[in-house]
Amino acid sequence: MRPYSPPIRIVVGLLSALLVVAAPVACRKPAQPSEAYTQAHKRFGKLYGEKGDDAFLDPALAEVESLLAQVPADSLDAPAAQELRNRIQTGKQQAAAHEKAREEARAQAREPGPGSTGFGSDTGSSAPAPSGSEPSDEGSNDGTDDADAGTGTGVPGVGTPEAQLASSGCFQKGEPLEVKGRGRRDRWELADRPACRQQYASLQDQALIIEEGKVLAQVPKSSIQAIPVDGGTGPTPDAGR
Template sequence: MGLGLAALLFVSGCSRAPAPPSPEFEQASRRWTALYAQKLDEAYLDPSIGEIEAQLQRVPADSVDSAASQSLLQRIQQGRSRMQAAQDETRRAVASARTVPTLDPSQTNIPRPPEPERAEPVDAGLGDAGVIGGPQMGTPASELVAGFQGCFTRSVPVTVEGRGMRDTWQLSDRASCQLEYPSHRDTSLVIEDGRVLALLPKSAMRTVRRYEDGGAVPPDDAGR
């Protein structure tokens, strides 16, 4: 009985108490908690994370905080690897997007789609209920210069009774113009004050020849 008690006392006297909590772990843990609360997963890539890892590595192996420090250190290292991989993947995706080949047929081998064929306009006649294309009364004369596909050209001036000499324009003889503006065939566009005054059929216009003194040549003498 006495020997057993002595052995028990001897064993109890040989046990050693664990080392006290580590100030390094306490400080590193506090810094990490504040950093993660501020940046979430971005904290794994923060430049200050290296100092936190160094503090965790200085925690003594016999400290009561040793296991916790190793666990936090492993968590930080795994999180950093995961975030770096995600960052690298994002960079590759951006680089790939920047190198997508252009779809411009002039810069690739992609065949250019055929241009749609333009239907030739149909001559509906003046009695058609639709809108008549081309210049009308009131159209600015400036539009005749470059507008209407260049289908109208200057003609000879004419004398309008009660108004005097006026410039005229007429439809070009080009086939495309004749098809585009059929209602303006054999028509003179009389210009006044910079606008189309009237559209007159050429058949309704009368040619009067005059002598040098201004007198009109009689119809019977016009052919002499």
């Protein structure tokens, strides 16, 4: 008996079908990196390195977003481009919220409030009285104030970490403020030392309001003498009169 073998026509048909299925896979090009993403990543890194979180409010960020929009969906860098887009959007929202908070704090600090005659103090004093230990500290340092004053990296301003104020040797923590609409906030002022007054002359009459460990606002002492306070005793029935 002759052994059975499938007709040649069937074998040829199966081979043709396999070739048709495999052809698109063989012809598909591998994913390529995107030059647009490379440029966007480089520009964003440079901008953020120069301005920090303020980069999210800089008009130059629009160029970065434009480059990210040019990254092909099938590019090797498409996931990274989408991640950078998300980071930029989140950063812009947070930066806008922080800027709005700073503006509100400045406006509230300048707004006269009822029943308050002082700068965050129940006694109505416009600034905290210097402690009795400061004159002796100044006399006992024997010129070490100059060394303390040199530990800062620049003139503090909005966004400066509170830790930098503490480590500079030229700033002292004042009495907390009860800021209208924001609650109790810490306050820092320039220490009354000759070397510090010379190095930070522009901050002699300024108060630095702290929120979340950073300087939220920098305002003149003379303009914030009427911040409402509750003295830690809670609201009273006639507090609004």
